[in-house]
Amino acid sequence: MSKILVIEDESAIRRVLVKILSEENDAYQVSEAEDGLAGIELIKNQDYDLVLCDIKMPKMDGVEVLEAAKKIKPEIPFVMISGHGDLDTAVNTMRLGAFDYISKPPDLNRLLNTVRNALDKKELVVENKRLKKKVSKNYEMIGDSEAIQQIKDIIEKVAPTDARVLITGPNGTGKELVSHWLHQKSDRSKGPMIEVNCAAIPSELIESELFGHVKGAFTSANKDRAGKFEAANGGTIFLDEIGDMSLSAQAKVLRALQESRVQRVGSDKDIKVDVRVIAATNKNLKKEIEDGKFREDLYHRLAVILIKVPALNDRRDDIPLLIEHFAGKNCQRTRKRSEKIL
Numbered sequence: 001m002s003k004i005l006v007i008e009d010e011s012a013i014r015r016v017l018v019k020i021l022s023e024e025n026d027a028y029q030v031s032e033a034e035d036g037l038a039g040i041e042l043i044k045n046q047d048y049d050l051v052l053c054d055i056k057m058p059k060m061d062g063v064e065v066l067e068a069a070k071k072i073k074p075e076i077p078f079v080m081i082s083g084h085g086d087l088d089t090a091v092n093t094m095r096l097g098a099f100d101y102i103s104k105p106p107d108l109n110r111l112l113n114t115v116r117n118a119l120d121k122k123e124l125v126v127e128n129k130r131l132k133k134k135v136s137k138n139y140e141m142i143g144d145s146e147a148i149q150q151i152k153d154i155i156e157k158v159a160p161t162d163a164r165v166l167i168t169g170p171n172g173t174g175k176e177l178v179s180h181w182l183h184q185k186s187d188r189s190k191g192p193m194i195e196v197n198c199a200a201i202p203s204e205l206i207e208s209e210l211f212g213h214v215k216g217a218f219t220s221a222n223k224d225r226a227g228k229f230e231a232a233n234g235g236t237i238f239l240d241e242i243g244d245m246s247l248s249a250q251a252k253v254l255r256a257l258q259e260s261r262v263q264r265v266g267s268d269k270d271i272k273v274d275v276r277v278i279a280a281t282n283k284n285l286k287k288e289i290e291d292g293k294f295r296e297d298l299y300h301r302l303a304v305i306l307i308k309v310p311a312l313n314d315r316r317d318d319i320p321l322l323i324e325h326f327a328g329k330n331c332q333r334t335r336k337r338s339e340k341i342l
């Protein structure tokens with residue numbers, strides 16, 4: 001069922017619109033308001049999937065209705081109805097967030113197409129929200145221990161800055177989870193989050209993977225290819241297991257960090273990139289530096305903020321919560337009833 005509201009002060013046009021829409025589809029449930037004030041009251045109290053709104057009306061005009069509705073229910077698409085003298089205003093309302101406009105007298109085909117498109121868009125917006133919620137649920141960080149609280153506090157403080165972060169801790173302790181939240185809570189969250197597992201890529205391929213290559217740079221390079229740094233432009237790159245990166249790749253990453261530029265393998269052309277770097281490792285990088293396996297200058301560039309995720313052994317209070325969480329998830333997946341275990 002799609003709930004549509006028609007706000008129009010000219011009763012003849014309002015009646016025509018309500019009739020056309022109600023007869024077009026049984027799933028359209030159409031309500032009407034005879035002016036902007038009555039319309040905005042209905043929008044406040046009901047959930048509409050679409051509003052058709054006249055521009056020129058007494059008391060509160062269509063632009064004011066649109067602006068007020070965007071503040072309280074921004075997800076509702078608006079289709080503006082424009083008369084003779086207000087076509088320019090109709091075009092301008094698109095900048096204020098209107099989905100589209102139709103002219104009076106309404107052309108049947110255009111009206112129905114616009115209504116269908118607007119309803120589709122609403123569905124997509126709602127679906128998108130639902131999926132985002134689901135994704136963030138999958139990334140929920142469980143734990144009440146002081147260590148986890150501190151990590152959450154640091155994430156809140158550091159995420160909105162562009163500071164580089166090095167996350168250390170044993171395998172499986174949630175380093176990737178921390179990197180996810182650093183990205184999600186940053187201004188870059190609308191940009192890409194590109195993850196590279198440096199340990200999983202053979203050392204001879206890592207440079208091409210990170211920085212891309214040009215055709216002919218090596219035997220299998222049969223076309224130009226962008227690397228992960230370019231793909232992460234405007235967002236975040238997560239270099240997981242950075243302690244396993246070769247020294248020559250480390251040198252190139254260092255240059256990328258210092259100059260915010262990369263060069264594809266086989267090319268000497270600089271490409272500017274705007275990328276926030278988050279790295280993680282389960283290795284003791286200080287020890288790796290002593291052994292000559294990790295560059296000290298790179299360490300200092302990466303560890304502007306250092307987040308240490310402790311092993312579960314050092315935060316045993318979190319174990320029952322994690323057991324409940326994973327058991328519950330498993331029950332959901334297998335559609336079994338979850339029971340309290342501990």
Ligand SMILES: Nc1ncnc2c1ncn2[C@@H]1O[C@H](COP(=O)(O)OP(=O)(O)OP(=O)(O)O)[C@@H](O)[C@H]1O
Nearest residue numbers: 140141142143170171172173174175176177178282
């Ligand atoms: N505190 C937590 N709350 C909920 N799930 C967690 C938590 N810590 C870890 N997990 C889950 O455990 C799994 C491993 O976590 P994650 O990949 O973040 O660890 P990691 O430290 O990056 O591991 P690795 O060193 O192997 O890359 C993931 O499925 C993650 O969602």
